[in-house]
Amino acid sequence: MNSKGPSLVDLDTTERASSRRSLLGLGGIVAAGTAVAIASSTTAAAAPDKPTNADRIALNAALRLELAARDLYQQAAAELDGDVAQLASVVAKNHGAYAQAISGATGISANERNEDVFNSQRSLFAVSDAQAFGAAARTLENIAVATHTALLANYESIDAIELTASIITTESRQAVVFTSLAGFASNLDEMLSNSAAPLELAGGAA
Numbered sequence: 001m002n003s004k005g006p007s008l009v010d011l012d013t014t015e016r017a018s019s020r021r022s023l024l025g026l027g028g029i030v031a032a033g034t035a036v037a038i039a040s041s042t043t044a045a046a047a048p049d050k051p052t053n054a055d056r057i058a059l060n061a062a063l064r065l066e067l068a069a070r071d072l073y074q075q076a077a078a079e080l081d082g083d084v085a086q087l088a089s090v091v092a093k094n095h096g097a098y099a100q101a102i103s104g105a106t107g108i109s110a111n112e113r114n115e116d117v118f119n120s121q122r123s124l125f126a127v128s129d130a131q132a133f134g135a136a137a138r139t140l141e142n143i144a145v146a147t148h149t150a151l152l153a154n155y156e157s158i159d160a161i162e163l164t165a166s167i168i169t170t171e172s173r174q175a176v177v178f179t180s181l182a183g184f185a186s187n188l189d190e191m192l193s194n195s196a197a198p199l200e201l202a203g204g205a206a
Contacts, residue, residue: 047156047157047158047161048156048157048158049157049158049159050105050157050159051105051106051155051156051157051159051160052156052157052160054154054156055106055155055156055157055160056106056107056108058151058154058155058160058201059102059105059106059108059151059160060102060106060108061114061151061201062102062147062148062151062164062167062201063099063102063103063106063108063110064112064113064114064117064201065114065117065144065147065199065201066095066096066098066099066102066144066167067095067096067099067110067111067112067113067114068113068114068115068117068118068121069092069095069117069140069144070092070093070095070096070099070113071092071113071118072092072118072121072122072125072140073088073089073091073092073095073125073137074088074089074092075122075125075126076088076125076126076127076133076136076137077089077092079125079126079127079128079133080127080128080130080133081128084130084133084181087177087181088133088137091137091174094170094171094174096110098167098170101163102163105159105160105163114201117199121136121140124136124139125137130181131181131182131183133181134178134179134180134181134182134183135178135182135183137174137178137181137182138175138178138179138181138182139196141171141172141174141175141178142175142194142195142196143196143197143198143199144171145168145171145172145175145194145196146194146196146197146198146199147198147199147201148164148167148168148171149168149198150198151164151198151201152164152165152168172194175194
């Protein structure tokens with residue numbers, strides 16, 4: 001599929017923005033504001049730099065969620081065509097990169113995905129239709145954002161807070177891209193809101 005105008009995979013809002021990119025930037029600002037507010041309240045006290053044992057348990061659950069998301073997008077990329085396939089591949093790499101970042105911060109190997117998340121979503125990502133893929137991806141990104149936000153409120157260390165805040169910001173922007181792809185580009189409520197409930201992840205969930 002050959003798209004016209006800015007590529008769907010361009011998530012860089014530092015350039016002069018089109019209407020779509022302006023919305024992506026706004027979505028990122030909303031998410032960043034939420035994350036910073038939570039992080040600020042947590043770091044008001046003297047927080048340790050490195051993840052605590054409690055942080056590591058929760059971060060391990062977050063890592064497994066990121067690996068499940070990576071594999072779902074890799075599956076979708078094999079089914080889709082053109083720009084949308086490229087978008088799925090880029091977002092798969094983003095989720096994989098965050099899993100590796102969590103691994104680096106905690107020392108936990110990034111080799112075990114959340115099978116419950118993967119299996120519950122895999123049929124939704126086994127599609128060749130761009131709009132259907134957008135709907136599935138939008139739901140997954142919003143769930144991931146809600147889950148990371150819930151986990152963020154309980155982190156004790158600066159590293160865990162800052163890493164999770166960066167994940168929330170990027171995944172919120174991705175959710176806006178997919179909401180547009182799903183057919184809601186003209187609906188600001190759909191584009192900029194997230195009503196998803198956080199997952200109850202084993203070992204440190206919301």
